[in-house]
Amino acid sequence: MSADGWRSILVLGGIRSGKSAFAEALVAGAASVRYVATAVGGEDDPEWRARIEAHQRRRPQSWTTEETGADPAGLTAVLAEAKPDDTLLVDDLGGWVAALLDPARQPNDDLATVTALADAVRACAARVVLVSPEVGLSLVPATPVGRAFADALGTANQELAGACDRVAFVVAGRPTWLKSGPDAPGITTDLEAENGAAERADTPVTAPPAPRQTVVVEAPGLDAAAMHAAMAPAAPPPSTPAAAHPRTGDGVVIAPGMDMPLPDGDAGPDARDRLERVDLPGAGLGALVEAVEFAAATQASAVPRPWGPARVLLIDGRRAGGAAAGADVPDSERRAAQAEAGEGALAALATTAGADIVVVRTAAAGAMEDGPVLDAEAVDDALRQGWELADAAADEGRDVLILGSCGTGTEAAATAVLAATTGAEPVALLPRVLAPGGRYDDDAWMLRCAAVRDAMHRIRQDPRGAKDILAQLGGADLAVATGALLGAASRRMPVLVDGPLGIAAGLIARDIASQARHWCLLADAGTHQLVRQGADVLGLTPVMELRLDLGEGANALAALPLLRAAIALAGALPVHPALLAGHGDAGLEPDEAEPGAAVV
Template sequence: MSVDGWNTLLVLGGIRSGKSEFAESLVADAPTVRYVATAPAGDPDDTEWANRLAAHRARRPGSWTTEETAGDPRRLADVIAGAAPHDTVLVDDLGGWVTVLLDPTHQPADDTATVDELAAAVRASAARLVLVSPEVGLSLVPTTPLGRAFTDALGATNRAIADACDAVVLVVAGQPSWLKPAAPRPLGVPVQPGPGQAGAPDGSTAASNGVAPGRPAEPALPEVLTPTVAPAPTPAPAEPAAAWAAPTMALPMVSTGLVIQPGMELPMPDDYAGPLAVERLATLDVPGAGLGVLDRVVGFAAATQGTSTPTPWTSVRVLLLHGDHTGGAAAGTAPGESARRARQARAGRGALARLAAESGASLQVVDAPTAAPIEDGPALTPDEVEAALRQGWRLAEQAAEAGVQLLVLAACGAGTEAAAAAVLAATAGAEPPAVLGRVVNGAGEVDDAAWMTRCAAVRDALHRTRRSTRDAKDVLAELGGGDVAVATGVLLGATARRLPVLLDGPVGVAAGMVSRDLAGQARHWCLLPDHGGQPAVRLAADVLGLTPLLDLRLDLGEGAAALAALPLLRSALALAATLPVHPSLGGDPDDGDFTEPAPTGPGPATTGSEPATAEPDFAEPEPAGPGPGPATTGPDSTGTDEAVSDASGRRAG
């Protein structure tokens, strides 16, 4: 099938919109298709109608079988209900079916009951089912009773079938616009051994994950752990296997599924909510000047949440990408060190896992493809790049479906700094030695020889690719490697699902640089808590327009600084969401109605009808130095200090 994640689909469209061609393209890869024709034969003298039907027949491959339901509209529900799980059924179209249903030869008939029967059959269908229907709701109300009866009946049918289907798409001028995302369903994809599957170390099978017998198993998610701070943490059970949800509907589709390519139109954060949230901070009842640089956190959260009063992120997931780079890029790294870090994280140990536990975040370890030496040839093949991008997209989709509100990108692969330097050199024109940080070995010693080896590897890789196109996928294939490609897919998928991401480290910012050429909107969903003192992060942040919030200079691995800063970011959001407006600006004080304090010194006389809390007249103070003072109009010429209010409504001494 052309779209993963749905089992039943309604294709709507106007006359000559291309809806039938689009529906046919979705089932083109199926070995056999049961084509259900619903339209009556029509007037024999109507040659134009006959030509339309002939054109439809001519497009059908020889492997398709055609069934007619024009003689009995109730038979359509029986055909759908009788389709087996391995069948692919295309119904074209419901407009013809409603025409037959309203035909006087079928009256009297309970049309509503017939539509309900059809919707029930669609909802219970185990087959791959595509239904085509005209969209009549955008036209004028017909002037004849028969025309109104047809549009009313077809509109009611479309609504009932759309509710019963997993997904709905509207085709306008040949361009599909998806109205109803698909719910995750099991897909027939190759089995990859993992926890809870055949071939896994524990010896369990896919059946333990709830995969239906007779259907190929969906590969299980990488381990998702909720680390604890106990001395001997125990990994939490892995999340149940979930299929890749339907692709973001703004993206182009072909017979192979989702296409990740330059120029994708993905969502942008709310342009108005962020500034409004920052402006609102100036009205809060705080004793000082406010949140300082953390107001940017409030603006970011407001824009990504679409509200001027954002709330703290309660569900956070850390994606730890484990993908090694071989060759000179990994010089100075102990063999097997990154794998040990990944095992440590899976067991809930290590710095990143402990920080995640303290922050209440789940930790998901993701294995990315190993990159070949970039000085000798491409890091990945084009197919590996596509697979890695889709894997990252799928990870973001799964997080969004699980209710995650914030993603944190982390990495633990060997040679990631050199790969990021190569990506920055290719995308931002950076000099590799200027963006490649010092190499520190396991003993904490600076290894200058390893640093020079890494610089040479990046230099040779850039020379080897000097005539390449340097587009996004080319950079990932030639220089970036698996972890950067997966991270890029995560950023794109998170953008499509309006899911903010905390970047922290070279892999995350390198993915941000690459994602610019695929979807420029992605960087607006990213927040950089800290630069970590890394030159590559500093440069990428400047190019991407991501101003780091802090200067912690933690060196605990990529992602650690973001988790260390997370409680502070949450605190800022909690204050912004819960603090009341200052009483002088209309807020209610804690101890009751706000009243202006009485002046401490003598002031002008008040009449009996004047409230006791009336604001006193302004008195010019006495000059500090010698000389005649200005004349005063008050009864006291001693210049007694009185409380006055500034233009903002705040009290000034």
């Protein structure tokens, strides 16, 4: 049994219920996942092949895929050979049962094979999540083959439900736990989460210690209301919840095991499929399809609306010791002051992209090579501050959040976080120190490498939990960014991560709430290997390969108008005339379209 109370989970659900996306979220926090695919066929069925490819696109690049294919014994063998540090995701048992019933395998003792699989799950040393269709809620199939499949799958589901520690049933993307226990703090039903929040609401929340400064700067010349009206022709469907969690002041405890909402697992692939039919003069949107699919999933609509006003959180933190070697503190202060005054590159890009800027100054962090950079109380305060900043952005009508940094020592801190959470080699990741005039200060780079090396040696036997990493290596700026990312996920708000700060915050947020990374988009990886490797661990593929190096926050702002244009175009174009069913067919009837979406 693992530390958070489960080793094996069975996820049940109907077709298009969101069961696969929910299962993927359960293992999203694992460093690597072995995805065991059971589906066979599809060579002569383009629609079935398209479904398989949609699942493949959704998997992080850090996952490996194994196919058991037509041999049911292959899945049992994979479970038997798994190591204790493995994480297996089996999707799904429907394909496994179909292979089991193959006439070429008959006569066969199918029940014995099912029992052997259940025994293999019980004995498996690895963490296992199994996905299976629930076919028992429909009519009895009219054909003998259909009845045999339903009976065999029902038997398999019952056997596996008995073998697994936890069983979830997913309906319309919402999980209900059929089998759970008090020893699983990281897995709760929606009702349990609401009850817990209500109980915590009576608990006083410690007021954050001052001082801290937050300055909101409106981008000059931006008429946010007019821009929002032009770019967002329709409001989101009223059924979309405005917030999935109460405010931190209402009792939310930011701690590992938080349960966050997930983007819609079907809307993204549906949006991608829809783009194949729209009236484009060329072959399509290319890599920008990723942005359309992301927007569709986060809005739970196959016809997403373009993002309206954005908010940049420009976080200004300071560090002592070798992490800040070669840093120009006055220059960092100048960048922050420029943003406050609506001047400089960041403000100019914000005007173009329809964004405002929030400058957040955080407490200075200690030297990571000497000891903890922040105490536990300060970590909690900074996390709450970030959550509240995301809440404020959502309440003020911002559609997307952008994380950026103008502080000192951020790259070294982010490198240390990546090394501590993934085992990466710091020297291969730490960016070189760029001095004014385009000169690289390699002496300062070596001092930063030494600081990270000494810090990693210092914590070699210490716990590596999310808050431990923030206290030992991260600092207040990273904690604020992490809290903002979590708060945005709780409000179903997309986050454009941009640079080392956003990637490090994403890695820490993943260990607090594994679903948080699904609300992140990386527009461009820039020039930093640190960003690319961290993004790969998070399963984030850069939408574009512009190799921008404009500074954190500025890269995402430069790309935002193009992302917004692609989403707007995808939602506005009708079906190509050659693909209409007949003369006069205009596509969907108005009452069949998504509420507030363009009719295709």
